[in-house]
Amino acid sequence: MLKVLIAGTGFAGEGHADAFRAAGCEIAGIVGRTPHVTEDVARRKGIPFAGTDWQAALERCRPDIVSIATPGGAHYDPICRAIAAGCHVFCDKPMTDRADTAAELARLARAAGVKTAYAASFRYAPSVQHAKRLVAEGAIGAPTEIECISHFNLDRNIPFGWSHQKSAGGGRLNNNFTHTLSIACAVAGEKILSVMGEVRDDLGRAPIVEGVHNFATRRDHIPEDLGDPALKWGESDVEWSYTVLARLQSPFAEKPVSVLFKHGGLVPRFHEDHIVIYGAKGAIYIKGHYGSGQLSLWGPKAGWRDLPLPGDIAASVPDVAGETEQCWHYLARAFVGDIRGEPVEPYPTFREGARYQQIIDLIRRDDGWTDVSGLD
Missing domain, CATH: 3.40.50.720 (NAD(P)-binding Rossmann-like Domain)
Known part of the structure; x- marks a missing residue:
C-alpha cells in the first residue's frame, strides 16, 4: 500500500x-x-x-x-x-x-x-467533464470562444492571512484563475498561445486576528468591533479582481479559441456565475463559477435545453460532500x-503548475495597455 x-x-x-x-x-x-x-x-x-x-x-x-x-x-x-x-x-x-x-x-x-x-482540479467537475466530451464529439462545431465569469462578494474584513499576501501565494489569480484556466484548457485544448490582463487590489487592508488555522472557517473570526482602536491591520498586496484574455490552440478548431476570464472577488453577482463554451454550430452553458452546476446545450433548431449528466460520468462522481473535495x-x-x-x-502536473505560475506573473505586470489618451 x-x-x-x-x-x-x-x-x-x-x-x-x-x-x-x-x-x-x-x-x-x-x-x-x-x-x-x-x-x-x-x-x-x-x-x-x-x-x-x-x-x-x-x-x-x-x-x-x-x-x-x-x-x-x-x-x-x-x-x-x-x-x-x-x-x-x-x-x-x-x-x-x-x-x-x-x-x-x-x-x-x-x-x-x-x-x-x-x-x-475543478476541471474534474462532472459538468465540465460532460462539456469536454460534447466539444470532442462536435456537438457545438469548432469551439470559438469561452467565457468564465465569477463574482464572489467576499467579506472585506476576513482576517488578514496568506490570501492577502503575494509572498504567501495569495491573490485571486493564484486561487481562482488557476481553476478556470485549467477548465478552459481541459475543454478546448491544453496549448496556451498568448495572454494579457489587468488586475486590481480594491481591498487595501484587513484585520489581524490570532488563531485562524482553517481557511474554510476564517469568516468566523471576523472581529465584532472593527472600530476597536487596539485592532491591528495588515496591508493587502495582491489582486482581488482580474480580467484576462487568452488564446488557446484547440485540436477541434483551425483558429485559436478566445477566452475571457472575469473575476470580481469583492463584488456581488446579479445573475449566476457561469462558464460558456461557444462554437460555430452551438454553445454550452454551465452554471457556477467552476462549472459545477447544470449544463445546457444550445442548437440553432432546439434553442437551449438542459442535459442530464451521462451515466458513466455520474457513476464516477466520488461519494463525498463538497465540490472541492x-x-x-x-x-x-x-x-x-x-x-x-x-x-x-x-x-x-508540475508542468502545468509552472506554466500557470509564469502566466500569473505576466498578468500581474499589468502592462498590456495602449495609451490612447492623446488621440483626437
Missing part, C-alpha cells in the same frame, strides 16, 4: 488525506506549524504520526507520496526536500508564489523521475493509478 505524508492541517490537508485514503493509500503522517493543532487533526483523522518538522517526518514516515496542502508561499522548501527523498508529489495550487521557483520545481521533479500532480478525489485517484502503473487519463 502506498504511504502518504500530508503537509498542512487546514481544510486542504484534511481533504487531501480523505482523497488519498479513498484511493487506497495509507496516510502515514501529517505535518503542521502548530503542535496542538497538528495533533488534534491527526487524532480526529486517525493519522498515526503528527509533527512540525518536515525533514524529520520524511525520515520517520518514509512516504511514497507527499501531499502539499499549505498556502503557496510555503511550498518550495518541502517540495524540494520531498523530491530529494524520491517522493512523488501532489501539490495544491498555486505551485509557489513566483514563476522562477515553480519552474525550478518542475525541472527538479523531471530530473528526479518522480511523478507530480497539480491540483487545479470531489475534485481532489478525482485527481488523487488518477495520480495513484498512474504511480501504480495503471492506464489513466492525462492529469495536471
